[in-house]
Amino acid sequence: MNSLHNTLVSRIQAKVIGVTHLTQNAFILRMERNGMEFRAGQYVTIGFPGQVTRREYSIYSGEQDDFLEILALGVPEGSFSRQLQQIKPGASLMVEGPFGYFTLSENDPAKETFVFIATGTGISPFHSFVRTCPGLDYRLLHGIPTINDAYMAQDYDAERYTACTSRDRSGKFYGRVTDYLKQHDPVPQAGYYFCGNSRMIHDAMDILTEKGIDPAQFQAEVYY
Amino acid sequence: MNRKIAFKTLGCRLNKYETEALASEFIRKGYELVPFHQKADAYVINTCTVTNQSDRKSRYEISRAARRNPSSAVIVTGCMANSAKEQLEKQGNITYVVDNEHKHAVFSLLEAHFRGETARPDTFEKDIFGFGVAGQTFHTRSFVKIQDGCDNFCTFCIIPFVRGRAASRPAQEILHNVQQVVGLGFREVVLTGVNIGRYHFEGVRFEQLIEKILELPGDFRLRISSMEPEGFTDHFFGLFSHPKLTPHLHLCLQSGSDPVLLRMRRMYTVAQFMEIIHKIRRLHPGFNFTTDIMVGFPGETDKDFEQTCRVVREAGFSHVHTFKYSVREGTRAARMEDQIPEKVKTARSEIIRAISRENRLAYLRSWIGKEQTVLTEKIRSKTGSGYGEHYIPVEIDLPGIKQNEFYRVVLTELQQRKVPVLTGKSV
Numbered sequence: 056m057n058s059l060h061n062t063l064v065s066r067i068q069a070k071v072i073g074v075t076h077l078t079q080n081a082f083i084l085r086m087e088r089n090g091m092e093f094r095a096g097q098y099v100t101i102g103f104p105g106q107v108t109r110r111e112y113s114i115y116s117g118e119q120d121d122f123l124e125i126l127a128l129g130v131p132e133g134s135f136s137r138q139l140q141q142i143k144p145g146a147s148l149m150v151e152g153p154f155g156y157f158t159l160s161e162n163d164p165a166k167e168t169f170v171f172i173a174t175g176t177g178i179s180p181f182h183s184f185v186r187t188c189p190g191l192d193y194r195l196l197h198g199i200p201t202i203n204d205a206y207m208a209q210d211y212d213a214e215r216y217t218a219c220t221s222r223d224r225s226g227k228f229y230g231r232v233t234d235y236l237k238q239h240d241p242v243p244q245a246g247y248y249f250c251g252n253s254r255m256i257h258d259a260m261d262i263l264t265e266k267g268i269d270p271a272q273f274q275a276e277v278y279y
Numbered sequence: 280m281n282r283k284i285a286f287k288t289l290g291c292r293l294n295k296y297e298t299e300a301l302a303s304e305f306i307r308k309g310y311e312l313v314p315f316h317q318k319a320d321a322y323v324i325n326t327c328t329v330t331n332q333s334d335r336k337s338r339y340e341i342s343r344a345a346r347r348n349p350s351s352a353v354i355v356t357g358c359m360a361n362s363a364k365e366q367l368e369k370q371g372n373i374t375y376v377v378d379n380e381h382k383h384a385v386f387s388l389l390e391a392h393f394r395g396e397t398a399r400p401d402t403f404e405k406d407i408f409g410f411g412v413a414g415q416t417f418h419t420r421s422f423v424k425i426q427d428g429c430d431n432f433c434t435f436c437i438i439p440f441v442r443g444r445a446a447s448r449p450a451q452e453i454l455h456n457v458q459q460v461v462g463l464g465f466r467e468v469v470l471t472g473v474n475i476g477r478y479h480f481e482g483v484r485f486e487q488l489i490e491k492i493l494e495l496p497g498d499f500r501l502r503i504s505s506m507e508p509e510g511f512t513d514h515f516f517g518l519f520s521h522p523k524l525t526p527h528l529h530l531c532l533q534s535g536s537d538p539v540l541l542r543m544r545r546m547y548t549v550a551q552f553m554e555i556i557h558k559i560r561r562l563h564p565g566f567n568f569t570t571d572i573m574v575g576f577p578g579e580t581d582k583d584f585e586q587t588c589r590v591v592r593e594a595g596f597s598h599v600h601t602f603k604y605s606v607r608e609g610t611r612a613a614r615m616e617d618q619i620p621e622k623v624k625t626a627r628s629e630i631i632r633a634i635s636r637e638n639r640l641a642y643l644r645s646w647i648g649k650e651q652t653v654l655t656e657k658i659r660s661k662t663g664s665g666y667g668e669h670y671i672p673v674e675i676d677l678p679g680i681k682q683n684e685f686y687r688v689v690l691t692e693l694q695q696r697k698v699p700v701l702t703g704k705s706v
Contacts, residue, residue, distance in 0.1 A: 100440075107362075108609065109440065111432060133614075154430045154444070156546070253541035260537075260548075270548060277434075277544045279611070 065091055066151040068104065071144050072122055077206050080129045081176065082140055083115060086148060088123045095183040096159065096248075096276070099152030101125065103138065110135055113179035113250070113276065114153065117186030123150065126179045126206060157276040160246065165190050168245040172232055172259055174198040177251025177278055178206060184248075185211060194242065198232040198255060201225050231255070236262045243268070250276040281311045282393065285319040287340045290327025292504055294357055296422035296471050297382055298325045300410035304386045307414070315344070321352040321389055325382075326359035328441055330605040334359060345372035352392055356382045358441040362609075375400055379427075379442060383409030408448040412459045419656045419665075419683050420502070421465035423456050424448065425488065426472030431507070433533075434544045434611040435576065435604060442473050447480040450488055454495065461497040466654050466683055467525075468492070469502045476506045486515040493521050498685070500654070500668060505529040505571075508555055509546045519563050527567040527670040529600075530555065535590030536583035539576050542615070549590055556594050565649075567642070567669040569598040572631050575624030576604045577615035584627050591634050597642035597670075599635035601628045643701055646671055646690045653686045653703055664700070673703040 069086040076082045093099075095118050102109035116124035129140035142148070157180055160167065171181040171193055178197055185191060195216045199205055202225035205218045219235050220226030228235050232255060241263055249256040256275050264270055284305050288298040301323065302312055313319050322344035326337035337359045344353050355367055356377040367376045374392070377385055377400040384403035391398035407427045414421075428443040429436075457468050470492075472478070478485040492501055502525045519526050530552070534540050537548050559566050572587060591599060603624040606613045651667030653675060658664075663680035667673050667688075675688055688703030 111611075151444075154432060154439070156430075253538065257538045257541050270550065275541065277541050279542075279615070 066149065067091055068147050069123065069150045071142055071146050071148060073144055074142060077126075078203060080140075081204070081206055082127055082129070083207075084125050084127060084139065084142070085116075086123045086125075086150065088121055091123060091150065091152065093118065093153035094158045095187040096157040096180040097153035097155045098157075098180075098276075099123070099125070099150050099154070101139070102149045102151075104147055104149055108135055109149075109151070110139075111154070113157075113177075113183070115179045115182050117183055119187065126176050126182070128176050155276070157248070157250070157274060159184060159188070164188050165192075167192065168242055169193040170242055170245045170247050171195045172198075172236075172247065172249045172255075174232065174251030174255045175204065175278075176206070177249075177276070180250055180276060181248070182207070182210060194245075196232045196235055198251070199226070233258045233262060236266075241266050241268050245272065247273050248275075249273065251278050253277045253279065281309055282321070283313045283317070283319040284310045284321045284323065284389075285313050285315045285317060285344075286323045286325065287315045287344070288325045289337055289340065290325075290329060290333060290357070291473075292422065292469075292471050293424065293427070293473060294325050294327060296413060296424055297410060298323070299413040299422065300424075301325075301382070301385050303414045304411045307411075308386065308390075315340075316347075318348050319351055320348075320393075321354065322347070323354045323356065323385060326355060326357035328358040328362045328437060330607050332605055334363075341367075341370075341373060352389060354385055354389065356385060358438070361441040361443075362437065380405040380407055383407075407443075407446060408452065412456065412463065414460070414463050419465070419654065420467040420469050421460040421463075422469045422471045422504075423453060423460065424472060425453050425470050426475050426478045429474040430477070431474060431546065432544060434542060434615070435573065435607065437607045437610055438473060440609060445474060445477050447478045450480055450483045450491060453488065454491055457492055457495055457499075458497070461495070461499045464683065466499050466685065467502060468499055469504050471504050474507055475503070476510050485510070486512060486518060489515075489518055489524065493518070493523050499523065500525055500652075502670070503528060505531060507531055507546070508552050511555055513558075516559050516562055519559065519566070525668045525670065526563050526565070527569070527668070528559075529569045529571075531571045532590065532594070532596075533571060533573045534576060534579070534583065535572075535587035536579070539579055539583050539587075542578060543573075543576060543612070549586070553590070553594065565645070565669065567671070568594060568596050569600070569670070570594070570596045571600045571602070573602055573604050574627040574631060575619035577612055577619065578617040579604075579619055579627075584630075588630060588634060591631060592638070595638055595642060596635065597639050599631055599638070601631045601635065603628050640693070640695070640699060643671065643693050643699055646701060647693060648690065650687060650689050650706060651703065653688055655680060655682050655684055655686060658682050667703075672698070672700045674700050675703045675705060677705050 067089040073085040098113045100109040112125040115126045129136045198219045200222040218226035219228045219232045286298050324340050327333040352374040354375045360376050361378045381400045426447050428445045430445045653665045653667050653673045655663035655665040661678050664674045690701045692702040
């Protein structure tokens with residue numbers, strides 16, 4: 056018996072369906088799903104056919120969508136991300152996954168409260184959570200330089216989404232997400248999910264722990 | 280005359296197990312196993328690619344084999360065969376490049392080769408658990424593979440890309456394998472895999488698998504090898520009360536600094552790690568913890584490193600497998616800024632090794648006057664040596680002492696050699 060069939064992970068060749076450029080650097084890549092199963096919050100690895108290099112991206116789309124989306128950032132020093140940014144609909148990518156354990160609890164998520172804390176494209180898994188579970192009780196803190204980087208903010212309930220802008224006052228809160236956490240009382244029983252910059256995650260965990268939140272309530276997905 | 284075969288294994292325990300399983304199959308089928316430096320009809324190099332240095336070592340061993348006997352078959356398997364398959368296939372000095380999924384078929388492949396058939400590794404079934412019993416091993420312990428691959432994607436590690444995704448072996452196959460090796464006379468079974476704590480097959484999780492193995496009949500003990508500090512339950516901690524389960528874990532810490540652990544993308548904090556240590560030690564005093572520490576990860580500051588030193592002391596690891604971070608192309612850490620100079624890494628690894636030595640001596644001393652059950656591995660004259668259930672090295676002077684037997688001993692003295700060892704007296 057070949058035990059590779061043990062898991063739901065698959066490797067597919069997926070055609071790019073569309074590319075939505077959100078800012079000069081950020082873009083959403085929509086691809087064929089080709090039957091790939093995943094849980095909101097998981098990620099895939101993406102590579103170009105015939106090339107060894109692969110990169111991990113959280114899935115941006117919801118579990119029910121019949122396509123697969125990622126939110127990516129073309130960074131000046133990143134040849135892979137630049138190549139990805141220039142891709143056109145119809146081109147193929149190798150997609151492997153899903154991977155990871157950054158998922159909502161297996162209990163009924165509708166009965167729980169969540170605080171999602173992201174920097175930049177770290178908002179991806181939270182987009183997938185919200186899209187997958189429409190009635191979710193959540194607060195979303197998004198650390199970005201300016202409001203122009205609030206990717207698809209309209210996809211979230213305006214009362215639940217707080218853009219924390221650090222370069223100007225264009226967001227709902229002026230300062231970093233860690234400043235926001237310092238200045239506000241935490242939600243005691245919530246599940247805290249962090250995604251993005253490791254420094255932010257570490258500092259945010261420290262602040263919340265000092266405010267009495269049990270680290271057992273934390274889950275993190277580190278991007279860099 | 281029997282054909283001669285030689286193996287070279289690089290890297291992890293899983294590779295070692297797989298080599299032992301392959302070698303056992305060749306021996307069972309009449310091949311003569313010879314040392315790698317001797318002339319052989321076939322050389323199997325089970326490669327590692329975890330660091331750039333591992334790649335270099337693997338390439339060196341491949342050339343060595345090819346030079347030794349130009350008419351021999353050279354088989355390259357292991358993780359490098361996955362990561363650099365096309366490149367290796369273009370080299371003129373390799374007969375077959377066999378990826379991890381087809382590694383189990385090396386015997387069949389070579390048999391076909393020696394029959395003069397045109398053989399191709401990928402014509403065999405893919406099966407990462409398709410190895411025979413490692414019966415004729417190089418050790419007295421028998422490894423049993425329960426899992427392969429990893430989905431954690433730690434930022435420094437290439438393993439998920441070369442060993443593939445996490446996959447678990449069916450529980451029934453594992454139980455059968457344990458019974459086979461116990462039937463062959465092995466008294467200690469060591470579970471192995473890439474990330475064994477993530478074992479999950481059709482509803483059976485790791486701790487349930489352990490329980491099932493412990494329920495098997497036979498005079499053997501079970502050792503859990505290396506584990507990631509995640510997914511533990513109180514029930515799991517309680518299992519160590521079972522007389523067959525050895526009170527030792529190699530629990531991979533990697534760093535004692537939370538910011539570094541986050542950048543490594545590890546799934547725990549230092550506090551959570553220490554909570555595991557304290558919980559187990561409260562239940563099982565004297566429990567032996569060993570660990571891996573990686574020094575010089577990108578961005579590791581002096582403060583981060585000092586925290587690691589503090590944690591290594593506090594946890595009282597009796598052995599620290601210390602290694603310097605080395606850039607592995609294709610991983611996220613390779614693209615990180617603040618790479619640490621080699622000199623700093625060397626100095627830090629020396630410091631950790633020194634703490635590890637202090638810890639080891641203190642731990643071994645704490646056993647003087649206490650008892651252990653030692654499984655004898657080597658006999659020299661009337662002295663037997665082996666390990667106690669806590670993975671403590673012990674020497675016993677006893678006329679007529681036999682290999683592969685359990686001896687209950689009281690530990691009387693610490694001999695401070697290059698590798699310190701305790702003296703045991705039979706009780």
